[in-house]
Amino acid sequence: DAGITQSPRYKITETGRQVTLMCHQTWSHSYMFWYRQDLGHGLRLIYYSAAADITDKGEVSDGYVVSRSKTENFPLTLESATRSQTSVYFCASSEQDSGNTIYFGEGSWLTVV
Amino acid sequence: QKEVEQNSGPLSVPEGAIASLNCTYSDRVSQSFFWYRQYSGKSPELIMSIYSNGDKEDGRFTAQLNKASQYVSLLIRDSQPSDSATYLCAVVIKAAGNKLTFGGGTRVLVKP
Numbered sequence: 001d002a003g004i005t006q007s008p009r010y011k012i013t014e015t016g017r018q019v020t021l022m023c024h025q026t027w028s029h030s031y032m033f034w035y036r037q038d039l040g041h042g043l044r045l046i047y048y049s050a051a052a053d054i055t056d057k058g059e060v061s062d063g064y065v066v067s068r069s070k071t072e073n074f075p076l077t078l079e080s081a082t083r084s085q086t087s088v089y090f091c092a093s094s095e096q097d098s099g100n101t102i103y104f105g106e107g108s109w110l111t112v113v
Numbered sequence: 114q115k116e117v118e119q120n121s122g123p124l125s126v127p128e129g130a131i132a133s134l135n136c137t138y139s140d141r142v143s144q145s146f147f148w149y150r151q152y153s154g155k156s157p158e159l160i161m162s163i164y165s166n167g168d169k170e171d172g173r174f175t176a177q178l179n180k181a182s183q184y185v186s187l188l189i190r191d192s193q194p195s196d197s198a199t200y201l202c203a204v205v206i207k208a209a210g211n212k213l214t215f216g217g218g219t220r221v222l223v224k225p
Contacts, residue, residue, distance in 0.1 A: 035215075040217070041217070042201070042215045042216060042217040042218055043157070043201065043203075043215040044215075045209070045212055045213075045214075048212065056210075058210075058212065059209065090156055090157070097211065097212075099144070099145040099205055099211075101147070101159050101162060102147075102159075102203075102213060103159075104156040104157050104158070105156060106155070106156050107155075107156050
């Protein structure tokens, strides 16, 4: 039971570079989410998706792009990485919307230098 | 005012004691509430969900919800060193597009 897998788990990149964080789930959950976690801010929603080809912005979406061509994949792209995007990124999924349990991936640690 | 607020801690409790964690939220119409546990360097994992006023017990954990006062709490009975973690309160907030909004978490340290 693989659940949700994220890659890469750890990445260091330079300011201005494009970075893509991958997320793959094996449960066929409809909803998928990207959160970032920072000290002092907790977990904040970046983007979410209700189904393939349906995505919407969360609280902190500026500088990020997502796509969902297949139900199982939900990649997050930082178009031009900035130091403020240094964070831990968690992908998550749920069968239904946020009123139901959300399951998290293991996280991707991103450092922008 | 943050939509979901928790005391950051650390909350230090002796082994075997009860740890009491509190969470307040801003949205009067919220209906879904969750407690997640997060070990250092790991992802959050669900401990409890609660939807109705009152208490809900699951093993050593009890969630308590009071919608009129807009707070939800988590009690950990017979605390063990393995309970040392950060506990995240999460609430579905209408103003956030009915999406799950997390508090900043309370760090709990259980001392043997």
